[in-house]
Amino acid sequence: MEALTKTVNGFDQGAIAQVVTTLQENPDIGNFELRATNKWIDAGHNRSYIQGFYGAGQEDTSRTEPFIYDNDEPPVLLGANKGANPGEVLLHGLAGCMTTAMVLLAAARGIEIGTVSSKVEGDIDIKGFLGLNATGAKGFSQIRVSFNITGVDDKQKEELLSLAKQSPLFNSLIYPTDVQVGIE
């Protein structure tokens, strides 16, 4: 009798093991190209379209329609709140990426988690962006991610934090990332 595949944290452990085996046999299929397109609408309001990507050795066709997300600014930053501002969008992505890293890698280890929530805060001096501060710093000076996790003990919570730090977005922020900018 074969072992039953177990679902942990919403993930099929057998499916995770299969991904790992496939990547070990064929490392190239781990290379993904993610994409977004964006159109400026007016002032601080612009809109992104996200649909296709390359990954697992092929163009993905699983999405029949694009995800459409708007960026805007609040009135104090001369916008009309038609979407979160891009800094907040980054915090949303970071929280999600760290959470998924945590729960997926925990599932691979057989750690069942009750609940996970997080608060993310990011400090930014907008004078940097406007070229008005002394240091010249333009990005976030600090981002703080605070997790609330239930269903595991304190030792496991520490292990889960270390798994969350495997997150691609976390690593893209704490280390310098090569960003090339050009005209089409």
Next chain:
Amino acid sequence: MEALTKTVNGFDQGAIAQVVTTLQENPDIGNFELRATNKWIDAGHNRSYIQGFYGAGQEDTSRTEPFIYDNDEPPVLLGANKGANPGEVLLHGLAGCMTTAMVLLAAARGIEIGTVSSKVEGDIDIKGFLGLNATGAKGFSQIRVSFNITGVDDKQKEELLSLAKQSPLFNSLIYPTDVQVGIE
């Protein structure tokens, strides 16, 4: 007769000048704390709530309801496409931040832009996240941002690219960012 305030790229030039003057007189009001909260739902699906922030010297109350955005993964990454994945969310925020930096700082300089659109691609090896690659790199190895801009000449396009690079998200990526992670 007073000078009329002119709208450029959707921004009131007088309002931009007022922000700059206010920041020069009172530099502390440039300090913003942006925030997001996030709840894990199941597997790679989680949801962020974005509403309040501190900035311009006070708690912002301009949003009567939160922005709610979902992260998920595509099936090839063991998800159900209930939202873009966090890597794509980052590209969305980056495109928006660079676009807003460009059009706002251009407005301050009196450069009227016709249209702006952009394509963003990000390379990522998911073996890094899973601890399976030789280099240990877990984040984006490269991100490429390509702008299409109309209504300005080639020299102005180069100037606009340099303004886009003032973007807080761009700078948060190209330089190491301090990200603190803890348990609530």
